[in-house]
Every structure is written in C-alpha cells, then in structure tokens.
Amino acid sequence: MPKQLTIVVASVAALLLTWMVVFRGPETAAPPPANPVSPGETTATAEQRVSALADEYVRDYFDHFPEQALIWGAPDPDPARLTDNALESRARWQILQQDLLAKLTEIDLAILSDPAVIITANLLRNQLQ
Numbered sequence: 001m002p003k004q005l006t007i008v009v010a011s012v013a014a015l016l017l018t019w020m021v022v023f024r025g026p027e028t029a030a031p032p033p034a035n036p037v038s039p040g041e042t043t044a045t046a047e048q049r050v051s052a053l054a055d056e057y058v059r060d061y062f063d064h065f066p067e068q069a070l071i072w073g074a075p076d077p078d079p080a081r082l083t084d085n086a087l088e089s090r091a092r093w094q095i096l097q098q099d100l101l102a103k104l105t106e107i108d109l110a111i112l113s114d115p116a117v118i119i120t121a122n123l124l125r126n127q128l129q
Contacts (some may be wrong), residue, residue, distance in 0.1 A: 047117045051108050054120050057100055057127070064093050101128040 062069035062077070064084075069077035083089075104125055112118045 043111050043113050045056075046107050046109075046111050047114055049103070050109075050112070050117050050121045050124070053100060053104055053107075054124050055122060060096055064089070073116075097128050101125070104128065 058074075062072075062074050066078050066081040066082060068074075070079055104121065107121070109118070109121050112121065
C-alpha cells in the first residue's frame with residue numbers, strides 16, 4: 001500500500017507541476033496609470049472622485065433604466081416609466097458610459113488605499129468597459 005500511495009502522490013505532484021508550468025500566466029505588474037496623477041491630487045481626493053463617479057453612474061443608470069430603480073429599491077423610483085430602447089436613447093447611454101470611463105481613467109488608481117474604494121473603482125471600470 002505505501003508504494004501505491006507514493007506513486008499516486010508523485011503523479012499528483014507531477015500533474016500539479018505541469019499545470020503550474022503550462023498555465024502560469026506571464027508575470028504582470030500593475031499597469032502604469034493612463035494619465036499621471038496631478039501634483040495636487042492626494043489619496044483622499046482620488047477616493048472622493050471615484051465615489052462621485054460611482055454615484056453619478058448609479059444615478060444615470062437608474063435614470064436610464066427606471067424599472068431597475070424600482071427593483072433595487074432606489075429612493076424615489078418612477079414606476080410610470082420604462083427603459084427607452086430607441087436607438088437614440090441607447091446611443092446616449094453608450095456615450096454617457098464612455099464619458100464616465102474617460103473620467104475614471106484620469107484618476108490614478110494606484111494611490112488609492114481604502115479597499116472599499118479600490119473595489120468600487122474596479123467594479124465601475126468593469127461595468128463601463
């Protein structure tokens with residue numbers, strides 16, 4: 001029995017090592033910020049800008065998708081409105097998303113220290129991309 005156990009453990013170790021070599025991604029460092037931080041920007045101002053952008057996105061999202069505001073229990077939803085799926089409305093939403101993403105990329109996310117703000121920034125970037 002010990003010989004079989006040794007063979008199984010060695011096989012699993014070999015498979016794990018092979019998997020690590022084959023599927024190991026390239027070493028990636030954090031990408032440099034798209035736009036360097038302005039000399040006057042501090043961690044606090046960057047965090048405030050991220051929070052303001054997140055608030056703006058949620059406000060615009062519920063304005064564009066009013067039934068979602070009702071579903072998610074947002075304050076003062078308008079139950080009489082539904083999403084406008086006209087091409088012009090969809091184009092306005094895409095432009096708004098692009099503008100918010102451009103504002104987010106102006107912020108140096110590398111200087112953020114609050115984990116909640118870092119998660120917010122990453123979620124926001126994911127939604128906008």
